[in-house]
Amino acid sequence: MEKLLFDERPKKTRDELFDREKEIEEIKNNINRPLLAISGIRRIGKTSTLLVALNELKTDYVLIDCRRLKENYGRQDLYSIFSASFSSIIDKVRDILSGVRGVSIVGNSIEFKWKGRQSLSLADLFDHLNKKRLIIAIDEAQKLRGPLSTEIKDAIAHAYDYDENLTFIFTGSEIGLLYDFLGVEDKNSPLYGRYYYSVTLERFSREMSKEFLTKGFQEVGLRANNSVVDKLVDLFDGIPGWLTFGANRFLEGGKIDDIMEIAISVALDELEKLIDTKRRVSEISARRYKYALKCLGSGMNTWSKLLDCIQRSEGTTISSSVLDNILLSLEKTSIIKDYEFLDPIYREASKRMRV
Structure with a gap:
């Protein structure tokens, strides 16, 4: 079908x-x-x-x-x-x-x-x-x-x-x-x-995400289990491309935990490519962006908490202007907004970045 x-x-x-x-x-x-x-x-x-x-x-x-x-x-x-x-x-x-x-x-x-x-x-x-x-x-x-x-x-x-x-x-x-x-x-x-x-374009609401998955599964002749739909919605938070990715992996026989791991791996690769662009400026810049992403992923959701987390991670002080520039860059590339990741998979991937 x-x-x-x-x-x-x-x-x-x-x-x-x-x-x-x-x-x-x-x-x-x-x-x-x-x-x-x-x-x-x-x-x-x-x-x-x-x-x-x-x-x-x-x-x-x-x-x-x-x-x-x-x-x-x-x-x-x-x-x-x-x-x-x-x-x-x-x-x-x-x-x-x-x-x-x-x-x-x-x-x-x-x-x-x-x-x-x-x-x-x-x-x-x-x-x-x-x-x-x-x-x-x-x-x-x-x-x-x-x-x-x-x-x-x-x-x-x-x-x-x-x-x-x-x-x-x-x-x-x-x-x-x-x-x-x-x-x-x-x-x-x-x-x-x-x-x-x-x-x-905004992300789908929770109800729209569930309707999208239900209709998509119906197209291929599958009556999806409500718990599967709920887990995919919880994981991908209304982002159509990720919902499609997860649904296709599920149709191929993937388990929800495995689907999550594959998605995180994809997102981690994309974040590493972002870091590579910073590495062309300097190794210090790349490292600080990694620390910033890891700290944001761990819930450091205010300016002062983030600054403290990066400084403790690096073992040195950094100026407020450096942090401001990092935040501005991450916001302009639509990675974060107001100290929160716009994509939940990117948030999970950030926690796994190696410095």
Whole structure:
């Protein structure tokens, strides 16, 4: 039997997606604005909600996945992602991009020249794309932060003002960094003062989580035990991606305790990758972030308790500004808010970090 709700890939139609009617309608009702932002923590369903809305609109769109961008990416990296994305809709844009300086169309591929006299600027690309109605959706847009961010925002600001056929939609799971990138409240940002419509995805309530799991199990012909549903809801706290993960592991024969261990292992790996980015700054910085995460995971939920815990762990004093910067960074990456983990699996994973 086909499984729709428990399919771990991004959903594309409403019958595959549980709930999110309000958010889908918000996107559709505001699609004629120049700029929208969709935010929510990891695994909350941003990409699925976006794709369902876009497919119902019947308007041509391109999805640019910025997760592939490395830190401190270069122009070649950026143009490579744009090239792959626009190649996926080549039949929609072939006519308007044919003959444009800096654009080569070879078979079913579109190539953008990124350096030299014949190179293509993003502003020029957007101007040419403006010859038709097009939605440009940029997934995990906070990854665009870096040395080229001002150039990218300059091009988007130009399109905002002059390219009326284009709508930009940004999604981001590192919510603070997403809004830092947009910079609509930053006087030094090219997008300063420009209005954007914001859509925020929240986690499911307990009752919605139970309904989601019950319906998903019914789709595959299983009448789930209430205790199993309750345990999965207790474990994953209304985060759709984790609920789907847990349900699929259960369908494969996994026990609840084993499912929890696998999920924690996945989350621990993700936290270690975050620490690796801090290690590029210094080993001391990486170590302090680890101590901060472990202390937060153990319940140090005030500024003074956290400071004391980190100092005792490290055996040295640290300045208040260092702790403030750590907290700000963890909040902007949507790991914590008000000294609490936004994802319960991350909280458990933090306790197992080795220093």
